[in-house]
Amino acid sequence: xxxxxxxxxxxxxxxxxxxxxxxxxxxxxxxxxxxxxxxxxxxxxxxxxxxxxxxxxxxxxxxxxxxxxxxxxxxxxxxxxxxxxxxxxxxxxxxxxxxxxxxxxxxxxxxxxxxxxxxxxxxxxxxxxxxxxxxxxxxxxxxxxxxxxxxxxxxxxxxxxxxxxxxxxxxxxxxxxxxxxxxx
Amino acid sequence: xxxxxxxxxxxxxxxxxxxxxxxxxxxxxxxxxxxxxxxxxxxxxxxxxxxxxxxxxxxxxxxxxxxxxxxxxxxxxxxxxxxxxxxxxxxxxxxxxxxxxxxxxxxxxxxxxxxxxxxxxxxxxxxxxxxxxxxxxxxxxxxxxxxxxxxxxxxxxxxxxxxxxxxxxxxxxxxxxxxxxxxxxxxxxxxxxxxxxxxxxxxxxxxxxxxxxxxxxxxxxxxxxxxxxxxxxxxxxxxxxxxxxxxxxxxxxxxxxxxxxxxxxxxxxxxxxxxxxxxxxxxxxxxxxxxxxxxxxxxxxxxxxxxxxxxxxxxxxxxxxxxxxxxxxxxxxxxxxxxxxxxxxxxxxxxxxxxxxxxxxxxxxxxxxxxxxxxxxxxxxxxxxxxxxxxxxxxxxxxxxxxxxxxxxxxxxxxxxxxxxxxxxxxxxxxxxxxxxxxxxxxxxxxxxxxxxxxxxxxxxxxxxxxxxxxxxxxxxxxxxxxxxxxxxxxxxxxxxxxxxxxxxxxxxxxxxxxxxxxxxxxxxxxxxxxxxxxxxxxxxxxxxxxxxxxxxxxxxxxxxxxxxxxxxxxxxxxxxxxxxxxxxxxxxxxxxxxxxxxxxxxxxxxxxxxxxxxxxxxxxxxxxxxxxxxxxxxxxxxxxxxxxxxxxxxxxxxxxxxxxxxxxxxxxxxxxxxxxxxxxxxxxxxxxxxxxxxxxxxxxxxxxxxxxxxxxxxxxxxxxxxxxxxxxxxxxxxxxxxxxxxxxxxxxxxxxxxxxxxxxxxxx
Ligand code: SF4
Ligand code: SF4
Ligand code: SF4
Numbered sequence: 024x025x026x027x028x029x030x031x032x033x034x035x036x037x038x039x040x041x042x043x044x045x046x047x048x049x050x051x052x053x054x055x056x057x058x059x060x061x062x063x064x065x066x067x068x069x070x071x072x073x074x075x076x077x078x079x080x081x082x083x084x085x086x087x088x089x090x091x092x093x094x095x096x097x098x099x100x101x102x103x104x105x106x107x108x109x110x111x112x113x114x115x116x117x118x119x120x121x122x123x124x125x126x127x128x129x130x131x132x133x134x135x136x137x138x139x140x141x142x143x144x145x146x147x148x149x150x151x152x153x154x155x156x157x158x159x160x161x162x163x164x165x166x167x168x169x170x171x172x173x174x175x176x177x178x179x180x181x182x183x184x185x186x187x188x189x190x191x192x193x194x195x196x197x198x199x200x201x202x203x204x205x206x207x
Numbered sequence: 208x209x210x211x212x213x214x215x216x217x218x219x220x221x222x223x224x225x226x227x228x229x230x231x232x233x234x235x236x237x238x239x240x241x242x243x244x245x246x247x248x249x250x251x252x253x254x255x256x257x258x259x260x261x262x263x264x265x266x267x268x269x270x271x272x273x274x275x276x277x278x279x280x281x282x283x284x285x286x287x288x289x290x291x292x293x294x295x296x297x298x299x300x301x302x303x304x305x306x307x308x309x310x311x312x313x314x315x316x317x318x319x320x321x322x323x324x325x326x327x328x329x330x331x332x333x334x335x336x337x338x339x340x341x342x343x344x345x346x347x348x349x350x351x352x353x354x355x356x357x358x359x360x361x362x363x364x365x366x367x368x369x370x371x372x373x374x375x376x377x378x379x380x381x382x383x384x385x386x387x388x389x390x391x392x393x394x395x396x397x398x399x400x401x402x403x404x405x406x407x408x409x410x411x412x413x414x415x416x417x418x419x420x421x422x423x424x425x426x427x428x429x430x431x432x433x434x435x436x437x438x439x440x441x442x443x444x445x446x447x448x449x450x451x452x453x454x455x456x457x458x459x460x461x462x463x464x465x466x467x468x469x470x471x472x473x474x475x476x477x478x479x480x481x482x483x484x485x486x487x488x489x490x491x492x493x494x495x496x497x498x499x500x501x502x503x504x505x506x507x508x509x510x511x512x513x514x515x516x517x518x519x520x521x522x523x524x525x526x527x528x529x530x531x532x533x534x535x536x537x538x539x540x541x542x543x544x545x546x547x548x549x550x551x552x553x554x555x556x557x558x559x560x561x562x563x564x565x566x567x568x569x570x571x572x573x574x575x576x577x578x579x580x581x582x583x584x585x586x587x588x589x590x591x592x593x594x595x596x597x598x599x600x601x602x603x604x605x606x607x608x609x610x611x612x613x614x615x616x617x618x619x620x621x622x623x624x625x626x627x628x629x630x631x632x633x634x635x636x637x638x639x640x641x642x643x644x645x646x647x648x649x650x651x652x653x654x655x656x657x658x659x660x661x662x663x664x665x666x667x668x669x670x671x672x673x674x675x676x677x678x679x680x681x682x683x684x685x686x687x688x689x690x691x692x693x694x695x696x697x698x699x700x701x702x703x704x705x706x707x708x709x710x711x712x713x714x715x716x717x718x719x720x721x722x723x724x725x726x727x728x729x730x731x732x733x734x735x736x737x738x739x740x741x742x743x744x745x746x747x748x749x750x751x752x753x754x755x756x757x758x759x760x761x762x763x764x765x766x767x768x769x770x771x772x773x774x775x776x777x778x779x780x781x782x783x784x785x786x787x788x789x790x791x792x793x794x795x796x797x798x799x800x801x802x803x804x805x806x807x808x809x810x811x812x813x814x815x816x817x818x819x820x821x822x823x824x825x826x827x828x829x830x831x832x833x834x835x836x837x838x839x840x841x842x843x844x845x846x847x848x849x850x851x852x853x854x855x856x857x858x859x860x861x862x863x864x865x866x867x868x869x870x871x872x873x874x875x876x877x878x879x880x881x882x883x884x885x886x887x888x889x890x891x892x893x894x895x896x897x898x899x900x901x902x903x904x905x906x907x908x909x910x911x912x913x914x915x916x917x918x919x920x921x922x923x924x925x926x927x928x929x930x931x932x933x934x935x936x937x938x939x940x941x942x943x944x945x946x947x948x949x950x951x952x953x954x955x956x957x958x959x960x961x962x963x964x965x966x967x968x969x970x971x972x
Binding site: 034035036037040041042043044070071101102103105106109110117118120121122123125126127130150151152153154157158160161163164165167190 | 256257258259260261262263273275276277286287600603604605606607609639702830831833834836838840842843871872873874875877878882911912913914917
C-alpha cells in the first residue's frame with residue numbers, strides 16, 4: 024500500500040496549515056472517483072471561479088456538470104454562480120452563499136438539500152481559495168459527521184481529501200477528466 | 208451607604224446625573240456584564256460561527272496546544288472558546304487603538320484650548336454625541352467631558368484585557384459578550400475622538416456640501432517638495448498646515464496623505480491631497496515621490512524606515528505607538544534636527560506633533576531640490592518585466608490576494624501592459640510577490656507604470672448627520688420607504704478596489720442612503736463614469752434618499768451609528784440616556800441599516816463591526832473577512848423569529864428572518880448587493896416600504912442570479928408586500944413555494960423576550 028501523503032503547504036502560502044490534521048492528498052483521479060462514488064448523499068458546492076476558469080476548451084463548471092451527472096449529486100450554487108448554470112440549462116439544487124451553506128452543514132441535524140438527509144461528503148470547486156480554506160476549517164472542527172473533498176488545483180489542507188497542487192493546466196484537465204472517467 | 212449605592216453615586220457624579228436633559232436609564236456607564244443578557248439574546252438568534260484561522264493555541268507556557276476538533280488545551284479551553292478569545296483580543300486591539308488615538312487628540316487639544324473648551328458642532332447638530340449619551344448617560348459639553356468618556360473606555364478595557372489571560376473565561380458566548388463590550392467601547396472612543404477634532408480643529412460640521420478635494424497619486428505635483436503623511440492622527444499634519452500658512456508656503460509644498468490622516472488633513476486644509484487608501488501605501492512609498500515621510504499611528508507599514516532609505520526620503524516618526532527604534536530627538540532644536548536629517552541622513556523620532564510638523568516642512572524644503580524623482584515609464588516596465596521566468600509562479604503563490612501576478616508580469620514583458628494595470632486595481636500592496644521573486648522584479652513599480660497616474664476627486668468628510676436630516680428621513684427609513692442606509696467602512700483589503708464604487712453606485716441609484724468613511728470613502732472616489740465624474744460629483748451629499756456621503760475618517764464611523772441612534776432618540780423620541788438596550792432594540796427592529804467592510808483586515812475594523820452588531824446593525828464583510836474567524840448567522844427560515852408586539856405585549860411568531868444575519872462574509876460583489884438589500888429589511892417595514900425593498904431585492908437578484916430570489920417567500924408577509932412590477936410572477940412563485948401569510952407588526956421588539964430591567968412599555972414612546 025502506498026504511503027499516504029498529507030498537504031500542509033498548498034499552492035497559496037496564505038493557506039499554509041497551522042495545525043496537525045491535514046488533508047489527505049488524492050493524487051489518483053480514479054481514487055477520487057471512488058471516494059465520490061462511495062458517498063451516500065454527497066453535495067457539490069460551486070464557487071464563482073467555476074464560471075470564469077477555463078480548463079482546456081471548457082469552463083471548469085462544465086467538468087463539474089459531468090461529475091454530478093453520474094451519481095445525481097446535489098449541487099449548491101454560491102455567490103452568483105446560479106445565473107451561469109441556468110445559461111447551461113442546469114438548475115442548482117440549492118442557492119446559498121458559501122458561509123450559509125457551511126453554517127447549515129455543520130448542524131448534525133440538518134436534513135440536507137432537498138431534505139434528502141444529512142450529507143456525508145461535501146465537494147468544493149471554484150470557491151475563492153482563502154475563503155474556501157476557512158470554510159473547510161469550520162467543517163473540520165465542527166462537522167465531524169461529514170467528510171470534505173476539495174476538488175481544487177491549488178490544494179486545501181483543511182479538507183479531509185484534497186486534489187494535489189496542480190500548477191499546470193494540462194495536468195488539471197487530465198485530473199478532472201480522470202475523475203469523470205472513473206465515475207462512468 | 209451600601210457598596211452599590213456608593214458606586215451609583217460615583218457614576219452619578221461622572222455623568223452629572225442631576226442634569227435633567229433626560230431621565231437616567233437602566234445602564235449608565237455599563238460595566239463588563241451589564242449588557243450580557245442583551246448579548247446572549249442576540250446570540251440566541253444569531254449564533255457565533257467560527258472558522259478557525261489556526262488549530263493551535265500558543266498563548267501560554269503550558270502550550271502549544273492542539274485544539275483540533277474536540278481536543279482541549281492544557282487550561283481546558285476548546286476550539287470555539289479559543290476563537291472567541293482571539294476575537295476579543297482583536298477587538299481590544301482595535302478599541303485600544305481608537306481609544307489611545309482619542310486620548311492623545313483630546314489631551315493635545317485640551318493643551319491648546321483648555322478643558323473647558325465648549326463642544327460646538329454647529330447649528331444643525333444639537334444631539335452632539337448620541338453614542339456617549341446612550342452608553343454613558345453623559346451629555347458632553349466640553350473637551351474635558353470627552354476626557355471623561357475616554358477614561359470610562361480605559362477603565363473597562365483593563366477588565367476585558369484581564370479576561371483574555373489563561374484560566375479566565377471558559378465560554379465562547381461570554382467571550383463574545385465581552386467582545387461586544389469592547390466594540391461598544393470602541394464606538395465611544397470613536398465619537399469622543401471625532402467630536403474633539405471637529406471642535407478643536409474646526410473641521411466641517413453642520414454642512415453637507417463640503418468641498419471636493421483631489422484624490423489619486425496622479426494629483427501629486429512632484430516638482431514641489433512633497434510631504435507624505437501616513438496613519439490616522441492628523442495632529443502633526445494640521446500643525447504643518449498652520450506652519451505653511453504662517454510662512455506663506457501653502458501652495459509651494461505638497462501635503463499628501465495615505466489612510467485616514469489624509470482624510471482628516473483635508474478636513475482642515477482643502478488644498479491637501481489624498482494619495483489613496485492603505486493598499487497604496489507600499490507602492491507609493493516605492494515611487495520615491497515623497498521627500499519627507501511623516502508617520503503617526505495605525506495601519507502604518509512596519510518597514511517604512513527601510514522603504515524610506517530605498518528612495519532617499521526622510522523619515523520623521525512622531526507617535527509613541529510607532530518609534531521604529533529611532534533616536535528620540537524631541538528635545539533638540541528644529542534646525543538641529545533638520546541638519547541631522549539632511550546632513551547625517553538620520554531618521555528621527557520627534558514626540559511632539561508641532562515640532563515634528565515644523566521639522567517636516569523645513570526638511571522637505573531643504574531636501575526636495577536635491578532629489579531626483581524619476582518614475583518608471585511603461586517602456587522601461589516592459590523591458591524590466593522581460594526578465595520574468597513566468598513558470599516559477601512564486602509571486603502567485605505568495606500573493607495575499609490570490610492574484611495572477613506571474614501572468615500579468617510575463618505578459619508585460621511581451622509588451623502587453625493591460626493585465627498588469629488591472630492587477631494594480633486588485634493589489635492590496637502587501638509586497639509579498641516582490642519578496643518571493645528570485646529575479647528581484649520590482650513588481651509594484653511595474654504595476655504603477657502600467658496603470659499610470661490617475662486623478663480623481665472626493666468630498667471632504669462632513670462629520671455628524673444633522674438633526675434636521677434625521678427628522679426628515681426618520682419616518683421614511685422606519686417605514687421602509689427609503690429602502691436603507693448602508694455604511695461602507697474600513698480597510699482596503701479588497702478583492703478589487705473598483706467593487707466599492709460599483710456597489711455604492713448601485714445602491715445610490717436605487718435610493719439607498721450611502722455613507723462612506725476611511726479607506727472606503729477613498730475607494731468609492733477612485734472610479735469615473737463615462738462623463739469623467741466620480742460618485743461624489745454625481746450624487747447629492749445629504750443624508751437622504753440617493754445621497755452619497757463621506758462622513759470622514761475611521762473615527763467618523765461613529766456618526767453613522769449616531770444617526771441610527773438619533774432616529775430612535777430624535778425621530779421616535781425614545782429616551783436614549785443610559786438606555787443602551789432600548790435604543791439598540793429599536794435599531795435592530797426598525798432602522799433599516801447595515802454596515803459593509805468590503806476590504807477587512809484590521810483589528811480596528813473588527814472592533815467597529817462588532818460594536819455595530821451590539822447596536823443592532825448587521826455587518827457584511829468581503830471575502831478576507833473570513834480570516835476574522837467569527838460571524839453571527841441565523842438559521843434563516845428554520846429559526847425561531849418570535850418577538851413581542853409592543854402594543855399588545857404579546858409574543859408573536861413572525862416567521863420572518865429579518866435582519867437575516869448579524870455578520871456574514873460574502874464572496875462576490877454581485878452576491879453582496881442583494882445581501883445588503885436583505886440586511887436592510889426590518890420587521891417594522893410597512894407594506895409599501897417592504898414592497899420597495901423587495902422590488903430592489905428582486906431586480907438585483909434577477910440581474911445577477913438570473914431568477915426570482917430563492918428565499919423570496921421568507922420576506923413576503925402579506926400580498927401587499929409584493930412589488931407591483933413583479934406581482935404576477937411573484938404570486939405564482941409564492942403559490943408554488945407553499946407560502947403562507949405572516950403577521951405584520953408595527954411595534955416589534957425583543958425587549959421582554961429575555962431577562963432585562965427595561966420594561967416592554969418603554970418601547971412605546
Ligand atoms: S492558553 Fe490554554 S490552550 Fe493556549 S497554550 Fe496555554 S494552556 Fe494551551
Ligand atoms: S503586492 Fe499585490 S500583487 Fe503582490 S502579492 Fe501583494 S497583493 Fe499580490
Ligand atoms: S516570481 Fe518573479 S520571475 Fe517568477 S513568475 Fe513571478 S515575477 Fe516572474
